Amino acid sequence: MRVFFDSSAFIKRYIQETGSERVLRYCSQATELAISGIVLPEIISAFCRLRRENALTVLQYRQLKQNLLLDIEDALVCDLQAEVLDKAMLALEANTLRGMDAIHIGSAQALQADVFISSDKRQCDAATQAGLNVVMV
Secondary structure (H helix, E strand, C coil): CEEEECHHHHHHHCCCCCCHHHHHHHHHHCCEEEEECCHHHHHHHHHHHHHHCCCCCHHHHHHHHHHHHHHCCCCEEECCCHHHHHHHHHHHHHCCCCHHHHHHHHHHHHCCCCEEEECCHHHHHHHHHCCCCEEEC
């Protein structure tokens, strides 16, 4: 099963919050982990914010970053190709979305994900409308 995670869901693999258990369960069930290329900078940005807020130590930040980099070594990573951008623009025109959320939807469509996982309600609604099988965590 090809499981696509947007950033709001995938970060739950590293930071314990509501939905983390479901994310871990989907990670273990996935035969292929799929993400957009924007996941890495979005999650590192969140880790940096937590570090600045002293919610993470320097050592914790480094460990989380290393875990993330190891986890995505074998992942299907979707680049910002024309197909992704076209699908993202269609999602933006049909829904109230942020640009990055639309890129996740376009990436999942381009990768033909079996499951699209997010914790963003508007994005989940738009992904459903785009024909994706959506799980909200």
